[in-house]
Amino acid sequence: MVLLSTTLMVFAGIEIKVTYTDNTGTEVTTSENFTSEAPLVTRISSNATELYEGASIIWRISNKASGAVVTRYEEETTFTFTESGINNVSVIAQQNGEAVDSASIEITITESHLEMPNAFSPNNDGYNDFYGAKGACHPEATGHYKSIVEFHAYIFNRHGQKLYDWTDISKGWDGTYRGQPVKDGVYYVYVKARGADGVEYNIRKDVNLIRNFNVVNNSNE
DSSP states (O other), rough: OHHHHHHHHTTOOOOOOEEEEETSSOOEEESSOOOOOOOOOEEEEEOOOOTTTEEEEEEEEEEETTOEEEOSSSSSSEEEEEEEEEEEEEEEEETEEEEEEEEEEEEEEOOOOOOOEEEEOOOSSSSSOOOOOOSSEEEEEESSOOEEEEEEEEOOOSHHHHEEEOOTOOBBSSSSSSSEHHHHHOEEEEEEEEEEESSSSEEEEEEEEEETTHHHHHHHO
């Protein structure tokens, strides 16, 4: 009986701490439930100290919608969340095969969203100089992409020639081909992507490249 009481005291302060980088690039550490976007790379700690010989840590990470469960046994683990919905992260401390303490936290991953604009103006004025997913090249723009776990975009000219492609959704096209600016005009984008909620995106649309757009609209003459 005394041994059990002592063991409980060892784990009385167990607490899950999740560290991740939010969509502003800020590193966040929290012990509270939170909502974020996929893919979400996390470092998860039990914050357990003074583990006795024979003590063990068991992690269970489960998605409520899909029922998928991942089990880990290290004191600190890393995990990338790629499924939308509510994910339960729980940790169990065991001593001599008996669970003596536990904690849990919920991480909600948003449903996916993806839009591609129909124009940009690569004239080095610091605004709209790159073509990419809405919210990628200009984080302040409305319609920011969310929870996209696979992404591949291609730019073609009117002859069907591929000019550029990229797989990092946070990047984009600068309006050049082999280091040289292309002419103003209509180009075409094709995007194949997948969201954390399983939604498949196949986007095909015109892209208007207009370098003098801002010059014309800001002129007082």
